[in-house]
Amino acid sequence: MRTRIIAIVLAGLLAVQGCAAGRPAPTGHPPTTGRPVVLDARIPGWETSAWLAEGAFCVRAARAGGKHEEGKENESLFCDPAPSALDTVGSPLLPAKPLPYPAPLDPQSREIILVGAVRGAVTSVSVTMFGQTATAAVHPLPATGGRQVGAYAVWLPRGDAESDGMNLADITAVVGRDAAGQIVAQLN
Secondary structure (H helix, E strand, O other): OHHHHHHHHHHHHHHHHOOOOOOOOOOOOOOOOOOOEEEEOOOOOEEEEEEEEOOEEEEEEEEOOOOOOOOOOOEEEEEEEOOHHHHOOOOOEOOOOOEEEOOOOOOOOOEEEEEEEEEOOOOEEEEEEOOEEEEEEOEEEOOOOOOOEEEEEEEEEOOOOOOOOOOHHHEEEEEEEOOOOOEEEEEO
C-alpha cells in the first residue's frame, strides 16, 4: 500500500512538472490544443477535465470555482502519451480502455473515475467492470488537422483485489455508439 501511495505522489509530482511521460516541464500546464474540456463534475467542488497537449492526452482533477483549500490537495494532473490513432483522421475508434485516476475520490462511495479517449463519430461510451456498466457522453476535444477526437469519464465500483481498486483486465467491455445509438467501436 505504501509503495502505491509513493507511486501516486511521484506521478503527481511528475505531472505538475510536465507530462507523466517524463518530458521537460513547460511553464504552467502543458501546452494545449484549445481549451481543457470539463468531462465530469459529479463530486461537489471538483471538476475533471481533459485536453490534447503536444502528443499527450491530459486529465486534470481540480477544485472548482477557485475553492482551493490550504493544506489539502487541490489539483491532480496526469499527461500520458496520446494513442497514435488519435493523430489521424479515420473511422470511429476506441484506441484503448479508459484509465483510472485517483482524484477526485468520492469519499461517500467505493467508486473510481475512469477516463478514456475516442476518435471519430462516437457520441457515447459504455464501460463494463465487475459486472456493472456505466455510460457517458463523449465530449469533443479541440483538435487540429480535421481530426475528430473526444473524451469521456465514467464512475464504476472499485474492487478489493488491487491497491487502487482495479486492474485494466477488470474492464470486460468498452462500447462506443454513434448519435443513432448504433455500435461503431468496441473493445473486449
